Amino acid sequence: MASEFAKPLSAFGFLTALEDPQHGFFGGYLVLSDLGRPLEFHCSTPVLPNEAQKILYGPTLRPYVLGEIIGQTLVSKGQLAVQAVITDLDEILTLALFRDEPVLCLDSKETTSADQTPVVSAPTLAMGDHRLFGSSTCTWQAEQLQAALAPLCSHVDLSEPFQRIREAIREAQRISQHPAEQQHDHSAAA
Amino acid sequence: MTTPQPPDSQPNTRRDPVVRSVYNDQLNLAPPTNLPFDWLLEPPAAVTVPLETITVKTTGYVFPEGAACLVPVSQPASEFTPPPPQPSLAPSPSAGHSTAIAAETVDYVSLNLESCTRVRPPQDVVKLEDRLLYLLQPPLERVFANESLSFPFQPFPYQLDGIAFLYPRNEAVIADEMGLGKTMQAIVAMRLLAHQGQARRILLVCPKPLVTNWQREIALWAPELPVAVVDGKQSRRQWLWENVDSGVLLSNYESLLRDREAAASAPFDLVIIDESQRIKNRLSATNQAVCSIPRRRSWALTGTPIENSVEDLVGIFQFVSPGCLRPQMKVSTIRSAVKDHVVRRTKDQVLTELPPKLFRDADLALSPEQQQAYQLAEEQGIVRLHEMKRELTIQHVFELVLRLKQICNFDPATGVSAKADRLEADLEECAASGRKAIVFSQWVHSIELLHERLQRFGPLQYHGKVPPKRRDHVLDQFRNDPDRHVLLMSYGAGSVGLNLQFAGYVFLFDRWWNPAVEDQAINRAHRIGAAGPVTVTRFLCSGTIEERINTVLEEKRELFNSVFDPASPTSPASKLGLSREDIFGLFQLQFPDAAA
Structure with a gap:
């Protein structure tokens, strides 16, 4: 869909997912202006792999579900072209195989555990206090991306939009699961 | 998914000659001739497990600012026109009515960006798209920084919470304990709305002795907002009510009462009433004058939303959210009805560092x-009250109380x-x-x-x-x-x-x-x-x-x-x-x- 429109001056996609043991993975994709204001948002219904998929995909299950299934679906729903897609889950980097936009992962304590160290050969770039890295197969130019991300980083802490997405996913789930509750809240306030 | 069959129920592919023949043909294998045994192994038992394609349903919205960025491909990217800048409330050259009180000389500071105060949607925002738009906004600290708004002092976290509470609400009461900075919270929220073009014409009503205090505080916390004080001769007041179409009109309750018709002649984007206990009597002329002002947002500030009875709150809510409270409602019902409209913090809760x-x-x-003197007055007074019998009124008792208190x-x-x-x-x-x-x-x-x-x-x-x-x-x-x-x-x-x-x-x-x-x-x-x-x-x-x-x-x-x-x-x-x-x-x- 994004291809139907010209590229806006500066828009950046933020993609992440929430994992719920009962319902599976909920994805959320937020497009921000370089001032950090929300332009567009998409979230998914929960995706719960079945037992066969868990067995057969093994360790590749999460990259498959998060990057290939949820990530690809959400980003393709976006109507605004973005300069880059940033995620805080390194499994989502598989999205880079299916999209033209650069896909970067925010290197944080949450994503970088001992067994999930970023691939050494992956390109990295530093933006203020944050470090971003791509997949080992990505082809983006660090200098160009750094220049493109600079205006965003002067207005937004790169780890912060993911909090917004998680809150929005929870809200969307709350409303869709308990529409009566919302109605009740409204009538109580009125 | 196909349920696996028990082994006995499956065709024996290893023994079945037809299957064996097909197997050989498909693999295109020719049996070697010099082996001392039959080289063709029996094929293993197979279970077919078709993998379902995972489908994902999505919900999504393009918000107004994003919609403004959508440009059809026929228009070259270089001709992209950014969304119009947010309207500004900067004083216009014609704003000669402004009454300026200079702020004391202070060094303005930007907000500390390490804290993160979120704006949450009020309960009466029902549409998911609208609720998400609130939740997806940047933290308040970033919004101020991006608008290049600085402040004379670093607000306390609870004050930022108060601003985040007011900002999305059309109907709100700040009922913080006295001394916690209700004035500042209201001014900063008002300032933000003004900068974002959501509030252009604002009315602020306060008790007369506090008018200069408000002028001073606005000059300190929102120095760029033009303020016009409604005072002076009737002709001047009339002109102000009718001609000030941007900035803050600052009136006291008495002026508003006198000019109630002129005040109600044009709508306001925001009306703030300070010391809102002044309208606690819902039948009073002041209450009716305040409630008659056409407005989009109604905010009330008070440290004492209840002075005598819960009916006081009913009077205030007649302005804030008409119909939300009714006379004679139970306390528990009132509590739940006002929950999303009222924020109240006490010093004990938020100012742990305030001196005792x-x-x-x-x-x-x-x-x-x-x-x-006291004994004499009381004895005589009580005797007189008893003598009055059915003519006794509350006024008579009050007079005695006052007399004794004076002694x-x-x-x-x-x-x-x-x-x-x-x-x-x-x-x-x-x-x-x-x-x-x-x-x-x-x-x-x-x-x-x-x-x-x-x-x-x-x-x-x-x-x-x-x-x-x-x-x-x-x-x-x-x-x-x-x-x-x-x-x-x-x-x-x-x-x-x-x-x-x-x-x-x-x-x-x-x-x-x-x-x-x-x-x-x-x-x-x-x-x-x-x-x-x-x-x-x-x-x-x-x-x-x-x-x-x-x-x-x-x-x-x-x-x-x-x-x-x-x-x-x-x-x-x-x-x-x-x-x-x-x-x-x-x-x-x-x-x-x-x-x-």
């Missing part, structure tokens, strides 16, 4: 002269006063330490007597008889003149809105009818910026009407807590405020109807 407030109850015995202050014949003696002694200590004190009384007459008696402490007076134009000067003198140690104030004129945090002592020379007004008075000194502990001395003549009234005041405190503190037990309706029965009960009298 120390209470001293000075229980005094009347002087012999006062005792004699507790000063003996009318001699001017002797046990309270004044004690006050004088306390002020010696206060003045010796170079500190300042505020003395509150219900009566101007008592204040004038004290003024004569306390001359060596350089007393100043602030009450209804002091012309409004002189009042700011009085406060300046009290603030800046080291020889002025005492400010004598009436509850009516000085209990709300003033910042006197440099005073370390507060004396309640006599007690007001409800504790909320007393709290307001105390918090003139005990508020943000207080340099040290504030000592509050409450004078009470034991064995008198003052003691009996004090009992009723304690019951009112319980009522307040029952609405705003869910942990407190609900007070029974019989304890609401100083009822007719309460007043008659002060003298063990029965209300005539009840007796009949």
Whole structure:
């Protein structure tokens, strides 16, 4: 869909997912202006792999579900072209195989555990206090991306939009699961 | 998914010659001829497990700012036109009506970006798209930074929470305890709305003595907002109401009442009423004048949303959210109905670093002269009340109460006063330490007597008889003149809105009818910026009407807590405020109807 429109001056996609043991993975994709204001948002219904998929995909299950299934679906729903897609889950980097936009992962304590160290050969770039890295197969130019991300980083802490997405996913789930509750809240306030 | 079959039920592909032949053909294998055994192994048992394609459903929205960025491909990217800039409330050249009060020279600072204050949607926002738009906004600190808005001081986190509460709400009450900065929170939220083009024409209504205070605070916290004070001749006021179409119109309640038709002639984007307990009586002319103003947003500020009974809140909500509360509603129903509209924080909750407030109850015995006068007045008064029988009204009882309270202050014949003696002694200590004190009384007459008696402490007076134009000067003198140690104030004129945090002592020379007004008075000194502990001395003549009234005041405190503190037990309706029965009960009298 994004291809139907010209590229806006500066828009950046933020993609992440929430994992719920009962319902599976909920994805959320937020497009921000370089001032950090929300332009567009998409979230998914929960995706719960079945037992066969868990067995057969093994360790590749999460990259498959998060990057290939949820990530690809959400980003393709976006109507605004973005300069880059940033995620805080390194499994989502598989999205880079299916999209033209650069896909970067925010290197944080949450994503970088001992067994999930970023691939050494992956390109990295530093933006203020944050470090971003791509997949080992990505082809983006660090200098160009750094220049493109600079205006965003002067207005937004790169780890912060993911909090917004998680809150929005929870809200969307709350409303869709308990529409009566919302109605009740409204009538109580009125 | 295909359910695996038990092995026995599957065709035996290894033995079946047809299957074996197909197997060989498909693999295109020719059997070697020189092997001593049949090389073709039996094929393994196979289970077909078709993998379902995972489908994902999505919900999505393009928000208004994003929609403005959508440009059809036919238009070259270089011709992209950014969304129009947010309207600004910068003073226009024609804004000659602005009344500017310069802010004190301060170094403005940007907000600390390490904190993260989120705007959350109010409950009455129902559409998911609208709720998400609120949730997906940047933290308040970033919004201010991106708008290049700086502040004279770093707000407290609870103040940012208050701003985040006000900002998305059309109907809101800030009911923070006095001294927590309701004024600043309202101004900053108003400033943000103005910068984002959501509030262009704003009306602010406050009590008359607080007009200059608001001007000063706006100049400090939103220096770029033009302010026009509605005062002066009728023609000037009329012109202001009709012609100021941007910025802040600042009016007092009396002006608004006089100009109610002109005030209602054009809609406001935001109406803020300060000290909103002024409209607690929903049948009063002031309430009706305020409620008649056409507006999109209604915010009320008060430290005492309930002064006498929960009906006070009904009056305030007639402005904030008409229809939300009805008379005679149960306390528990009111609590849940106002929950999303009201924010209330107390100093104990949020200002753990504020110096302590120390209470001293000075229980005094009347002087012999006062005792004699008191006894005589009470005996004669009660006899007279009993004699009135069915003609007895609440007014008669009130008159006796006031008479007795005045005697507790000063003996009318001699001017002797046990309270004044004690006050004088306390002020010696206060003045010796170079500190300042505020003395509150219900009566101007008592204040004038004290003024004569306390001359060596350089007393100043602030009450209804002091012309409004002189009042700011009085406060300046009290603030800046080291020889002025005492400010004598009436509850009516000085209990709300003033910042006197440099005073370390507060004396309640006599007690007001409800504790909320007393709290307001105390918090003139005990508020943000207080340099040290504030000592509050409450004078009470034991064995008198003052003691009996004090009992009723304690019951009112319980009522307040029952609405705003869910942990407190609900007070029974019989304890609401100083009822007719309460007043008659002060003298063990029965209300005539009840007796009949």
